[in-house]
Amino acid sequence: MKSSIENIAQDRLREVGIRVTVPRLRIYEYLLTHRTHPTCDDIYTDIKTVDGSISLASVYNVTEKLAEVGLLRLIVSPDGQKHYDSIVDFHGHFFCKSCGKILDVNCNNNFAPDNLEGCRIDSVSLIITGLCSDCKEADELNS
Numbered sequence: 001m002k003s004s005i006e007n008i009a010q011d012r013l014r015e016v017g018i019r020v021t022v023p024r025l026r027i028y029e030y031l032l033t034h035r036t037h038p039t040c041d042d043i044y045t046d047i048k049t050v051d052g053s054i055s056l057a058s059v060y061n062v063t064e065k066l067a068e069v070g071l072l073r074l075i076v077s078p079d080g081q082k083h084y085d086s087i088v089d090f091h092g093h094f095f096c097k098s099c100g101k102i103l104d105v106n107c108n109n110n111f112a113p114d115n116l117e118g119c120r121i122d123s124v125s126l127i128i129t130g131l132c133s134d135c136k137e138a139d140e141l142n143s
């Protein structure tokens with residue numbers, strides 16, 4: 001019997017009209033269950049422990065494809081690293097400068113800039129940087 005997360009992943013791949021392949025299914029399932037905004041290297045390292053046939057190149061290809069069809073969101077951290085997110089609804093991200101943790105930030109999407117009249121907005125992103133609560137505490141203890 002298939003796990004429900006596998007069924008969800010399969011349905012969504014079908015809905016967007018792309019072929020359901022084992023690597024696509026594995027990688028999308030991984031991202032649906034790991035909400036930590038992993039990089040391709042993270043995804044590859046983790047999946048490899050259960051499926052030795054996966055290659056880093058296919059992780060790159062699949063994440064790019066899934067982002068293109070709107071199933072994943074690509075987030076570029078302030079240090080230029082590419083991370084992937086299976087939550088595609090509008091939300092912002094907090095990047096911890098010390099440990100590199102990325103947290104989701106809930107925010108509403110009725111952002112209406114008043115000085116862009118005549119322009120077309122394609123995307124809006126909210127990036128907050130700072131120290132997460134653990135790192136802030138450690139920082140305070142050291143100072």
Ligand SMILES: [Zn+2]
Nearest residue numbers: 096099132135
């Ligand atoms: Zn931190």
Ligand SMILES: [Zn+2]
Nearest residue numbers: 085087091104
């Ligand atoms: Zn996120």
